Structure formats: structure tokens, C-alpha cells
Amino acid sequence: MTTHFDKQQPHSESFTPFLQQSKAQRPRYRALFSYIQQRILSGELPTQSRLPSSRELAELLSLSRNTVKQVYEMLLAEGYIETRHGDGSYVSQQLSLNLPTEHHSPAPDAEAVRLSAKSRQLEQIRPLFHQHPQQLLLPAIAALDQFPWQQWQRSVAHAGKQMKFSSGRNFMGEPALRSQIAAYLNATRGIRCDMQQVMICSGSQQGMQLAFSMLLNPGDKVLVEDPGFPGIDGAISNAGGIKVSVPIDRQGFDTDTVLHDSQDARLAFITPSRNFPLGFTLSLERRLQLLKWAREHGCCIIEDDYDSEFRFDGPPLTALQGLDGEHCVIYSGTFSRILHPSMRLAYLVLPPALVDPFNRMRGFMDGGLSSLPQLALADFMARGLFTSHLRRMRKLYKTRRSYLLQRIDETFSQQLVWEPSDGGMHGVFLLPPGNDDTAIAAQAVNEGLGIRPLSYYYDKQPPRSGLVIGFAGYNETQIDTGVARLKPILDSHLKSAL
Numbered sequence: 001m002t003t004h005f006d007k008q009q010p011h012s013e014s015f016t017p018f019l020q021q022s023k024a025q026r027p028r029y030r031a032l033f034s035y036i037q038q039r040i041l042s043g044e045l046p047t048q049s050r051l052p053s054s055r056e057l058a059e060l061l062s063l064s065r066n067t068v069k070q071v072y073e074m075l076l077a078e079g080y081i082e083t084r085h086g087d088g089s090y091v092s093q094q095l096s097l098n099l100p101t102e103h104h105s106p107a108p109d110a111e112a113v114r115l116s117a118k119s120r121q122l123e124q125i126r127p128l129f130h131q132h133p134q135q136l137l138l139p140a141i142a143a144l145d146q147f148p149w150q151q152w153q154r155s156v157a158h159a160g161k162q163m164k165f166s167s168g169r170n171f172m173g174e175p176a177l178r179s180q181i182a183a184y185l186n187a188t189r190g191i192r193c194d195m196q197q198v199m200i201c202s203g204s205q206q207g208m209q210l211a212f213s214m215l216l217n218p219g220d221k222v223l224v225e226d227p228g229f230p231g232i233d234g235a236i237s238n239a240g241g242i243k244v245s246v247p248i249d250r251q252g253f254d255t256d257t258v259l260h261d262s263q264d265a266r267l268a269f270i271t272p273s274r275n276f277p278l279g280f281t282l283s284l285e286r287r288l289q290l291l292k293w294a295r296e297h298g299c300c301i302i303e304d305d306y307d308s309e310f311r312f313d314g315p316p317l318t319a320l321q322g323l324d325g326e327h328c329v330i331y332s333g334t335f336s337r338i339l340h341p342s343m344r345l346a347y348l349v350l351p352p353a354l355v356d357p358f359n360r361m362r363g364f365m366d367g368g369l370s371s372l373p374q375l376a377l378a379d380f381m382a383r384g385l386f387t388s389h390l391r392r393m394r395k396l397y398k399t400r401r402s403y404l405l406q407r408i409d410e411t412f413s414q415q416l417v418w419e420p421s422d423g424g425m426h427g428v429f430l431l432p433p434g435n436d437d438t439a440i441a442a443q444a445v446n447e448g449l450g451i452r453p454l455s456y457y458y459d460k461q462p463p464r465s466g467l468v469i470g471f472a473g474y475n476e477t478q479i480d481t482g483v484a485r486l487k488p489i490l491d492s493h494l495k496s497a498l
């Protein structure tokens with residue numbers, strides 16, 4: 001019988017690489033198991049070769065005999081070696097069928113794992129910006145230093161205790177949170193729903209994925225705002241949908257032509273309270289037109305109400321869902337902007353007929369979310385902390401926006417012209433025509449600014465050049481710093497463009 005260790009190579013040499021490994025990272029038994037496992041899988045230890053006895057190996061490696069025995073038992077249990085009575089341990093004969101005959105390096109043109117056509121399609125979609133928390137003037141960052149951390153910690157502790165009584169998995173979300181959200185929406189957003197219609201999602205991004213996958217067949221058309229929120233592109237593509245871009249004007253989504261021309265669309269995705277990113281509100285006339293279109297063609301409207309809580313000159317506008325008597329609107333709200341971007345909690349308000357199908361899908365998709373953050377948020381809302389934080393932030397963001405507008409006006413006068421909006425967390429500032437907003441924003445990123453180019457949000461419509469500048473998450477000193485960093489960038493670009 002071949003004894004690979006003792007005939008072809010002395011044990012000490014076979015184990016030299018193991019002895020040279022750093023000892024700090026993992027337990028020795030785990031390291032020795034992996035070492036022998038890898039040598040067997042790579043074919044360096046051929047099948048039927050004999051392993052040294054546990055006593056020999058323990059001496060060689062200065063390990064306890066129990067450690068080596070434990071490793072041999074693991075190798076035996078997982079099928080790498082077999083024992084022969086009175087004759088020690090051998091590399092398993094069974095492995096000869098499946099192990100590579102030679103050291104295997106993949107053929108140069110071989111793909112490690114083949115991706116589906118769907119995922120290849122995602123490579124064509126405009127990539128999303130990565131938010132670096134250190135960047136200044138990011139458009140969708142809340143005032144995190146104002147978050148009531150102590151109160152939140154109390155809610156988290158309370159949730160930890162509540163979990164004892166939580167009855168297990170809830171695909172739609174924790175009833176306590178759904179009930180708080182339903183009460184809040186009925187009271188403040190003019191939404192007509194009961195808690196049974198509220199589904200908790202991990203960010204509205206997940207809600208979109210779910211909604212598009214449940215409502216679209218491959219090839220179905222989806223009306224989207226242009227400029228609009230690029231975060232939905234992946235969800236539409238994933239469901240095989242085809243975007244039909246709808247221009248935006250000061251009345252919002254231009255329903256006049258598009259609804260006439262797109263009778264065969266299945267769905268519309270819109271931000272009626274405040275178009276993202278321009279901030280225009282969909283007029284009542286167009287709201288009614290859109291609802292009529294949906295009703296007459298059996299279509300659905302997804303209303304993305306991402307930051308309408310921050311309307312500065314009056315209470316938030318009534319949601320489109322509140323006008324919908326026919327149950328064709330899915331309302332989507334998020335806590336990412338109001339509370340914290342990493343909260344990853346959002347919700348859909350579903351028309352009653354969609355509750356069961358969505359619930360079923362959720363069971364297959366992820367089985368619902370972790371109950372701990374949901375229970376914490378439910379407690380936070382029940383104690384009135386959510387609404388009081390919201391009230392404080394509304395005032396604060398209004399002040400911060402005024403400060404940004406004043407600083408931009410003083411520093412850039414006619415070079416950056418504000419596109420008025422009644423609220424939000426960012427401002428849109430138009431550049432004189434002919435300026436390259438992408439180049440300006442790219443340079444701004446190098447200077448630690450999270451400013452976005454307006455043209456990025458356009459898809460098929462002719463883009464306007466401008467800068468999307470966040471103010472909500474930044475105090476006056478930070479806004480001053482941001483504007484000071486932007487000044488030389490804009491000066492150099494605007495000069496060269498003239």
C-alpha cells in the first residue's frame with residue numbers, strides 16, 4: 001500500500017507549510033483540519049495514501065495527541081479519510097471518482113460562476129451613488145446628530161423584552177408597528193387604510209422589488225418620471241418591465257400626452273408630493289387624470305412618498321392614495337429619511353385585493369423581517385417620539401434650507417439658480433446652460449462633497465444641467481465648509497465653459 005507521507009515525502013516536509021502558518025488566527029485543530037482537507041482536495045495527498053499516526057503527527061507538530069485525534073475524527077466524519085483496523089488512517093478511496101487528477105487551475109476563458117441573463121441586464125443600468133457618510137451636502141441624509149438616541153435605546157431595550165411575547169414570524173410585519181403606521185397615515189397623510197393593508201419592508205427599495213415582481217409580466221410597460229428616482233431601474237428590469245419615460249414640468253408628471261399615448265402601460269411609478277429630484281408637486285387635475293387612467297385600464301400606481309413629511313410652508317399634502325376610491329394605488333413610505341438611513345424600515349400600503357398575494361410572496365421571498373427593530377420603532381412611535389422628532393426636524397430643515405440658499409446666493413449669485421420647491425431635504429440649483437454638471441460633481445466628490453449632478457437623474461428626456469445639494473443633515477458650519485469647497489470648483493469650470 002502506498003504511504004504517501006513516509007515513502008514519497010518525509011512527514012516533517014509535508015507539514016512544513018502548516019508549521020509556518022500564523023498561529024494567531026484560528027484554533028489549531030481547525031487549522032490542521034483545513035490543511036489536510038486542502039491537500040486531499042488538491043490531490044497532493046492521493047487517495048489511499050496513509051496518514052501518519054496521531055501520535056507521530058502530534059509529536060511532529062507539537063500538538064496534543066487529543067487535538068490530532070479530534071482532527072482525524074472530523075476528517076473521518078466528513079468522508080475525507082477512512083480507517084483500516086489496526087493499520088491507521090488512509091485518504092478515502094471514494095474520493096478518487098470526484099477529485100481532479102491534476103492540480104486544477106481554471107481554464108483562462110472559463111467563468112467562475114455563470115450569471116443569469118437578468119443579472120447581466122443589471123450591468124447596463126446606471127449605477128447608484130454610494131453614500132460616504134463623511135461627505136458633506138449629501139442629498140438624502142437626515143440630521144443624525146439630532147436623533148433622540150437615548151429614547152431610541154429605551155425603545156430598543158423595551159423591544160428586547162417584548163420579543164418574549166412575539167408570536168413568531170409575521171410576513172406582513174409586526175402588528176404593533178403596522179397599527180402605529182396606519183394611525184399615523186390616517187391622521188397626517190389623508191390615507192385611508194387599516195393596519196391589515198400595511199406591509200413592513202426593509203427599505204422602500206425592497207417594497208419596489210416586491211411590487212414590480214408581483215405586478216409586471218416580462219415586456220409590460222411602466223410609466224416613470226424623467227427625471228426620476230434611479231433606484232427603481234433595477235427593480236423594473238428584474239421584473240422584465242420596460243420603462244416609458246414621462247417628462248416632468250412644474251405641475252409634475254406630464255399626464256396629458258403620455259396617458260393618451262401609453263394606453264397599454266401596466267403601471268405608473270411616481271413621486272406626486274414632491275417629484276424626485278426636482279421637487280415639483282403633481283397638480284390636482286393631473287392626480288385625478290392619472291387615477292382615471294388607472295381605473296379605466298385596470299392599472300396600478302405606485303406612489304413613492306419618500307420625504308413629503310418635510311413640507312415647510314404648511315402641513316404635508318394629502319397623498320394620492322387618499323383620493324383613490326378604486327384601490328389602484330400602492331402607497332410607499334420610508335423611515336430612512338425621517339429617522340436614519342440604516343434603519344432599513346419602510347412600508348407599503350396595499351389595496352385590499354393585493355394583501356393576500358403579497359403576503360404569500362413575502363413568505364417565499366424572505367419570511368418577513370426581524371421583529372426587534374420593528375418592535376423598537378413601534379414603541380418609539382407609541383410614545384409620541386416619532387411625531388415630535390418629525391416636528392423638530394421640519395423646523396430645523398426649513399432653517400437649514402434658508403441658510404443654504406442664502407450662502408449659495410452670496411457666493412455664486414447668478415451662477416447657481418435655485419429651482420423652488422416647498423420642502424424636502426435637498427435643493428436643486430441650475431447651472432448656466434452648456435456647463436457639465438457631471439464633471440463638476442465628480443470634482444466635488446474628490447473634495448469630500450456628496451453633491452449630485454442633476455443630469456444623472458434624467459433618462460430619455462433632454463437633461464438639464466444643475467447640482468443637487470443636500471442641506472438637512474448639515475449645520476451652518478458644515479454648510480459653510482461645503483460651499484467654500486464648491487466655490488473654486490465652480491469658478492474653474494464655469495470659466496472654462498465660457
Ligand SMILES: Cc1ncc(COP(=O)(O)O)c(C=O)c1O
Nearest residue numbers: 140203204205229276306334336
Ligand atoms: C425618491 C426615493 N424613493 C425611495 C428611496 C428609497 O428609500 P429606502 O431607503 O427606504 O429604500 C429613496 C432614497 O433616498 C428616494 O430618494
